[in-house]
Amino acid sequence: MVRASITAEKAGVRSVSVVSSSFMAQGRMVARALGFSSLPLAEYPGVIMLDEEAEFRKKIEGGLVDRIVEGLASDVEVASAVAEPAPRDVVFTGDLAAVQEHFYQNMWSDGLPIIPPTVEKVAAFLRFTDRSPDEVIGTLLPEKREATVWNVAVNGVMAGCRPEYMPVLLAIAEAIAESEFRIEDAGSTPGWEPLVIVNGPIVKDLDFNCESGAMRVGRQANTSIGRFLRLYMRNIAGLRIAPGGTDKGTIAYTFNVALAENEDVVAELGWKPFSVERGLGAGENVVTVQSVVAISLPIYVGGEKASDLAQTIVDIWAKGDVAAWAYTGMACGKWHPLLVLSPSIAMAMARQGWTKDDLRRYLFEQAKMPAGVAERYAWQMGATSFSLRRMVEKGKLPSEYHASDDPERMVPIFLRPEWIGIVVAGDPGRNQARGYTGNHEQGVPVSKQITLPGNWRTLTKG
Amino acid sequence: MCDRAIEPGRESVYEVVWPLGKSAAAPAVDPTPPIVDLNGKTVGELWDWLFKGPEIFSIVRQRLKERFPTVKFVDYSTFGNIHGSNEAEVIASLPEALRQHGCDAVISAVGA
Numbered sequence: 050m051v052r053a054s055i056t057a058e059k060a061g062v063r064s065v066s067v068v069s070s071s072f073m074a075q076g077r078m079v080a081r082a083l084g085f086s087s088l089p090l091a092e093y094p095g096v097i098m099l100d101e102e103a104e105f106r107k108k109i110e111g112g113l114v115d116r117i118v119e120g121l122a123s124d125v126e127v128a129s130a131v132a133e134p135a136p137r138d139v140v141f142t143g144d145l146a147a148v149q150e151h152f153y154q155n156m157w158s159d160g161l162p163i164i165p166p167t168v169e170k171v172a173a174f175l176r177f178t179d180r181s182p183d184e185v186i187g188t189l190l191p192e193k194r195e196a197t198v199w200n201v202a203v204n205g206v207m208a209g210c211r212p213e214y215m216p217v218l219l220a221i222a223e224a225i226a227e228s229e230f231r232i233e234d235a236g237s238t239p240g241w242e243p244l245v246i247v248n249g250p251i252v253k254d255l256d257f258n259c260e261s262g263a264m265r266v267g268r269q270a271n272t273s274i275g276r277f278l279r280l281y282m283r284n285i286a287g288l289r290i291a292p293g294g295t296d297k298g299t300i301a302y303t304f305n306v307a308l309a310e311n312e313d314v315v316a317e318l319g320w321k322p323f324s325v326e327r328g329l330g331a332g333e334n335v336v337t338v339q340s341v342v343a344i345s346l347p348i349y350v351g352g353e354k355a356s357d358l359a360q361t362i363v364d365i366w367a368k369g370d371v372a373a374w375a376y377t378g379m380a381c382g383k384w385h386p387l388l389v390l391s392p393s394i395a396m397a398m399a400r401q402g403w404t405k406d407d408l409r410r411y412l413f414e415q416a417k418m419p420a421g422v423a424e425r426y427a428w429q430m431g432a433t434s435f436s437l438r439r440m441v442e443k444g445k446l447p448s449e450y451h452a453s454d455d456p457e458r459m460v461p462i463f464l465r466p467e468w469i470g471i472v473v474a475g476d477p478g479r480n481q482a483r484g485y486t487g488n489h490e491q492g493v494p495v496s497k498q499i500t501l502p503g504n505w506r507t508l509t510k511g
Numbered sequence: 512m513c514d515r516a517i518e519p520g521r522e523s524v525y526e527v528v529w530p531l532g533k534s535a536a537a538p539a540v541d542p543t544p545p546i547v548d549l550n551g552k553t554v555g556e557l558w559d560w561l562f563k564g565p566e567i568f569s570i571v572r573q574r575l576k577e578r579f580p581t582v583k584f585v586d587y588s589t590f591g592n593i594h595g596s597n598e599a600e601v602i603a604s605l606p607e608a609l610r611q612h613g614c615d616a617v618i619s620a621v622g623a
Contacts, residue, residue, distance in 0.1 A: 053557045053593040053602060054619045060606035062555070062614050063543040067567065068622035076622060084536045097562045097623050109567060114574040121616055122547045127539035134529040144522040157530050165525035194532035203530045228599060284530045381596055431561045431623065490596050 051079045052190075052233075054088060058125060065089040065120035067113065069097055075236075075295045082192045082287060082295075086128040089120030098431055136182070136199045137168060152207075156289050159280055163207040174202035177215035179502045186219070187226025190233030191295050192287025196222050204284055208277035213509055214255060214270065216499045217307075217336060221245055221278055224338040224495040225286075234491040236288045240301025241342040241488040243278055244387070246472060247309040248324035249334030251499055254509065257309035261476040263389075264306055264483075271306040278338070279304035305341060310472045314392040318399040323472045326405065327496040334499035339385055339470070340492020343370045345484035350394055355401040358394060359411040366484035367416035367462050375462045376423040377489035380435050382445055385468045385494050387485040388412075391475035394482055405471045413466035421456025470494065546616055549579035555614035557605075558587035559594035562621040571618065585612045593619065 054064035068076050068090050080088035093113055100108065134140050141151045148165045152158040164170065175182055175198070182199040189196055198219065205218045225232045225243065235241065247257055258268035266272040282288045288296045315322050324335035348365045350358040371386050378384025388408075398408060420437055427435035437460065441451040450460045463469055475481060487493070502508065546552060554575070558564040564587065572584050590608055591601040609617065 050557070050559055050593060050619045050622045053605065054617065056602050056605045057555075057557070057609060057614075057617045057619070058543055059537070059540050060609055061543060062609045063546050063616040065616070065618055066622060067618065067620035069562075072622040082534075082536060084539050091618075093567075093621070093623070097621065105563070105566070106570060109570045110574060113567075114571055117571060117618060118549070118575070118578070121549070122545045124545060125542040127542055129539070133531070133534065137528060139526040140529045142524060142526045144524055148525050148527055151527075152530075165527045166530060167525055167527055171528065188535040189532075193534060193536045195535050197532055200530065200532045203528055207530060280530075285532050383596065433563045434560060434565065 051076045051088065052083070055080065055083050055085060058085070058088070063121055063125075065091050065117050067091050067093060067117070069093045070095060072297065074291065075297055078293075078295045079191050081128060084128050085125065087124065087126035089123050089125065091116035091120045098429065136197070139168075156293055157284055158207070159276070159283060161276075164209055166203045166206040170206045171199070171202045173212040174205055174215045175199075177213055177502055177508060178219060178500075180219070186222050189226060189282075189286035191236065192285070194285045194287065196226050196281075196285050200285060201281070204281045205277050208280050209269070209273040210277055211269065211273075214274055216334075216501050217247065217251065217255070217274055218277055220336040220497040220499045221274070221338055222281065223497045224336060225278070225282070227495045229493055230338065230495045231491045231493075232282065232286050235282060235286065235340075236296035236298065237488070237491060238297050238299045239342045239488055240298025241340040241492055242302060242305050243282070243338050243492055244305045244341045244485060245274060245278060245307040246323060246337040246339070247307055247335070248312065248322050248329075248337075249332065249499065251334040252309045252312065257307065259309040259311040259474045263474040264308060266306055271309065275304045275306040308389065308472060308474060311392055311474050314395060314477070315473050318395055320395065320399065320405055320473070323470060324496060326470075327494065329496055329498060334501070335496055336499060337494050337496040338492075339387065339494035340488040341387070341485045342374065342488040343486040345370050345486070348482040348484070350480055350482065355398045355403045355407070356411060358397060359408055360415065362388065362482055362484075363412060363415045366482070367412055368418065370484060370486050371416070372418040372422070372462050373426065374486050375418060376427040376432065376435060378464050379423060379437065379440060379446060379450065380427065380432055381489040382464070383490040383493050384464050385470055385487045386463065387470035387472065387487065389472050389474050389483050389485065391479055391481045392473055392477040393480050395473045397480075406466075408471060409466040409469045412469055413461065413463045416462040417459035418462050419456060420450070420458050420460045423460065424456070549575060549582040549616070551581050552579075552615040553583045553585060553613045555585040555590065555609055555612060555617040556587035557590055557593050557617050557619040559621060560592045561594070562623045564621050567620055568618075585614060
């Protein structure tokens with residue numbers, strides 16, 4: 050909304066933005082980052098969705114209207130340019146504790162100790178790419194800073210990555226810089242986190258864990274690459290929590306470690322790796338980054354038939370977290386939930402001839418929910434104009450979403466079977482799955498090939 | 512120098528670089544002038560399709576017309592969802608749409 054106001058201002062049209070109390074600071078920070086030291090904001094005090102009708106009207110008539118008029122009549126101030134360091138400038142000198150404190154006070158670290166990013170350490174990372182350090186990969190909103198090869202290396206050092214992770218880090222930066230990923234919305238109130246999924250020979254080359262505890266901290270590649278992404282979002286996109294940050298995750302959760310697929314099992318079953326299903330070539334090194342807004346309970350499945358196993362996933366995951374968030378997909382027209390299967394489940398399904406596509410199809414066909422539940426939750430979340438009837442009338446959803454006006458009618462939870470991601474990882478000796486629900490159009494999966502330097506083999510042998 | 516030990520037994524000292532990137536924000540523009548009197552002005556409504564926008568705009572429209580009888584409004588549906596799937600397209604087309612409808616000001620809502 051502030052971005053829309055700034056667009057109007059830059060077109061010479063005066064603006065005022067209506068924001069609730071808890072978004073005032075964020076509004077000011079976004080405006081400042083985009084060149085306005087003062088931009089009119091009209092405050093709605095409190096939480097709109099918790100005010101009764103009379104209170105809601107009173108707050109608008111008794112204050113918001115005045116603030117809109119005052120805002121339009123106030124001065125807008127553009128920010129003067131601030132001198133900032135050049136990439137190779139030394140910005141601080143000190144011992145380890147002093148560096149930690151300096152980075153923490155400047156909001157450049159995540160609260161955990163960082164490895165001091167010296168020029169020499171950054172140079173060690175740059176050996177693992179053929180790209181110029183000054184190459185601009187993209188710009189990351191909301192702070193709209195340039196993502197470069199150089200600052201990927203700097204944040205990789207800080208996160209505790211090994212230099213040889215650099216090609217993976219670059220691919221991650223490329224993915225989140227794509228406009229379709231919508232990194233600017235990673236500070237939205239649901240508090241979603243990006244998840245990095247790694248495929249290809251690099252899983253073994255860099256010693257990713259794809260077995261027991263695949264999503265736990267503990268293996269350097271998984272852990273430090275996951276941490277890198279959160280640090281990079283912090284320092285380049287400016288997604289920091291309060292005070293002083295634009296991240297509005299209401300409760301949120303912390304970074305995901307990188308998830309690596311167990312391609313040995315996938316190959317043994319004749320299944321396609323996740324990256325191949327995303328359209329990349331078999332045997333290519335690939336990262337995919339996508340949002341996760343909720344992680345399911347562990348889903349233990351058992352039974353003789355593949356459909357028995359799949360039905361439990363429907364009952365626990367699809368009709369649980371996924372159903373609760375389904376209206377967001379219906380409203381936005383994009384949604385990519387991800388299912389992680391332990392190898393034993395994949396093997397049991399494959400024994401009966403099932404592929405990932407068969408599982409996807411089953412989930413899509415069997416997972417239904419009452420339409421009224423979706424509409425009721427949409428309203429409570431703030432989508433106060435959401436209506437399945439209108440979505441169908443506008444052609445944005447298929448007719449089966451509004452076969453009648455009965456709120457108990459059942460509608461599909463998943464939008465499309467092909468949008469359900471499936472990754473095989475975890476303890477081969479246990480029959481567990483977990484669901485990772487994405488945040489509709491925010492953080493849609495973006496896949497990038499990992500480009501290795503020409504002398505990769507020499508470097509990694511040395 | 513970096514990573515250097517000042518003397519045996521003492522901690523290393525690090526010379527560290529900046530972890531941020533250059534700001535790519537567009538250069539500043541001339542600030543828009545204040546609008547004290549909305550009479551005769553056209554106000555565009557920008558909405559993100561959330562948080563009771565129609566109800567808010569309805570009340571705001573009514574109260575502003577009482578204060579400024581000749582103010583005109585361009586309904587939010589004219590501009591599209593400023594925070595939807597096609598946000599980038601809506602924002603890119605906004606300057607032209609505002610010009611086309613003769614907007615002097617916008618009320619952008621609802622951030623919550």
